[in-house]
Amino acid sequence: MFGTSIKKLFFDQRTLLIRRRYKHQHSSNGPIQMDIVQKRKVLAQFKDKAEVTVYDRQSSRTHFRWGPWVAGGQMLMWINFADFYWRYSMDKDEETGELHISPAWKRACTAGIALVAGLAVGGGVLHYISRSVARMQIIDGGQMVRLETYKFSGRGTKTKVVPIAGMFSRDKLYTGEGPNGVTKAKSSQYSIYASRQSNYAYIMSRSGAFRDPRAFDVLFHRAIAPDRK
Incomplete structure (x- = not known):
């Protein structure tokens, strides 16, 4: 009788453990987070x-009152970069070694990248403020x-x-x-x-x-x- 009780207790505990494991692994939401x-x-x-x-x-x-000034400053800086690239971007002639103004399409692309960078940085500052x-x-x-x-x-x-x-x-x-x-x-x-x-x-x-x-x-x-x- 004593052996039967030990055996029953063992299987009962094992069954409980299996049920808990199954419930955990087959939960519709996966492992319980909360x-x-x-x-x-x-x-x-x-x-x-x-x-x-x-x-x-x-x-x-008014903790972030500096934000628009920073965003505006970034935009102004990158606009100046864009203007500089448009006006003075140069290419070197491989044959003569002389410098000449870059083609308009190339200068426009470089200036455009500078403007996009300014918008991204300035906009990122304002976006951060608005999500704080x-x-x-x-x-x-x-x-x-x-x-x-x-x-x-x-x-x-x-x-x-x-x-x-x-x-x-x-x-x-x-x-x-x-x-x-x-x-x-x-x-x-x-x-x-x-x-x-x-x-x-x-x-x-x-x-x-x-x-x-x-x-x-x-x-x-x-x-x-x-x-x-």
Whole structure:
């Protein structure tokens, strides 16, 4: 009888292990990225609250007022480069060794590349400003998120409200390092997407004030976008 009990216990444990392994390997979403129970517990703290600030950059709303000047300066510099290439770009004659003005098509191409570079650099600066988050709030009892981002001008902010269910980040916020536990070597930024259709992430500074970094990861950290396999 004792041997039968040992044998039964062994097979019961083995069956349980196989079931757990099968459930893990054949889950429709692959390996579990987020514990549903933990997520519900985190959201419960917002249930009866109109709005809760979960991130604040703690800087003035004119923090990026230098942005348009930098973008304008870059454009002016590359326009001057384009003008120089158009006016003075030279080719060397292989037979005589003399220099002569380059063909118009060649000068136009070189000047065009300079103009595109200026637009890319200047536009990139303004785009970075517009995707930088000044404040993030969870509103409507935990159903929606209000993102407050900087304007292109760097003076003032604009707001956007998105469903919390669609937001995700492939980056983990909590690292356990630094005074607030969010310091990350070689990176001062944390990126988060508003939805799975988003092509560009919103940017948060890790030096800002996060209400609860661990809860942040429970809500938003996912290896893949929601509903995407």
